[in-house]
Amino acid sequence: MNLAGKVAVVTGSNSGIGLGIARELAKAGADVVLNSFTDRDEDHRLAEDLGRETGVSARYIKADMSKGAECRALIEQAGRVDILVNNAGIQHVAAIDEFPVDKWDAIIAINLSSAFHTTAAALPGMRAAGWGRIINIASAHGLTASPFKSAYVAAKHGIVGFTKVTALETAEQPITCNAICPGYVLTPLVEAQIPDQMKTHNMGREDVIRKVMLERQPSREFATVEELGGTAVFLSSDAAAQITGTTISVDGGWTAL
Structure with a gap:
């Protein structure tokens, strides 16, 4: 699972699942671009520390995933993108008739629309390079539902559907697109x-x-962030070249019920 020479961009990756995935990709040899909506000294130090720890090039680029233009600018600033991990996400819990409209809009923008913008910006470069991996972090809630999470469930179901369309549009090219569906991490x-x-x-x-x-x-x-990172490394490898348009559940059996 050697990813040396590849460049991975992971959205929403200055903590949690995104950082765990970025770390595992870096340990496999990929250069990485970390991202979040802040632009603090500690964000850039995080990338520097990751680079020293793993021996790869690691950068931090600020981009607000609620804004389509900034999503696309992230890809442009990254330059080369071989592996794109659409991970950024937020959550809010409320009944449908009480769900704040601004929260709905933000969740759909960050959890779903951002993946459209980054993917649209990254695909031309992947096609030109003749290789690409797109990994969307969905959720068990992309395959099932829970009450009071209407925006999150809708967005994650949307991510699963978007994954399938991306895979079909790239099926005859050496580009794959898959979704990882974590349970509780x-x-x-x-x-x-x-x-x-x-x-x-x-x-x-x-x-x-x-x-x-x-x-x-x-x-x-x-589930652990290391397990999710390992799944992302596998999907980025040559062993997964014919795995596309599908979901991989890392949920301890949740969606088997």
Whole structure:
């Protein structure tokens, strides 16, 4: 799974799943571009540290994934893009008739429309280079649903559909497009929620994880960012050259129910 000589752009990658994927791609030898909507010194240091840690070139480029023009500018500034990972996403929970319109618009823009803009900008370069990998981070909620998550579920279902269309439009070229569908993943954001859940439910850590947070995940274990990164590395490799237009669930059996 050697990705030396490839350049990977991972949106929403200064923390959590995106950073985990970027780190695994870098460990496999790919040069990486990190991204988020902030432009802090620590964002750029994060890329520098990742480059030193893995021995590849790592850069940080600020781009707001809620704005189509900035999504496309990210690809332009990155220059060469061999591997595009559309990971950026946000969440909001509310009943449909109470769902704030601005939250709906933001979730659709960041979780779905951004992938359209980055993909549209990256495809000409991939076609010219004769090689490309597009990996969209969907969700178990791209294949099933939960109440009170209408915008997120709609966006992630949209990502799965967009993945299939991209794959069909590139099927006769050495370009693939697939979606990874994680279940619950142990990120710093999720880790920080555990103490509050323990207090709310008056449970120990293991009980609150198994009985509350992972109620719908049959394995009763979180997926890890390293596992998602490993899946992205596989999909970027030559071994996955004929895998396109599909979803890979990393959800501990959630969507098997």
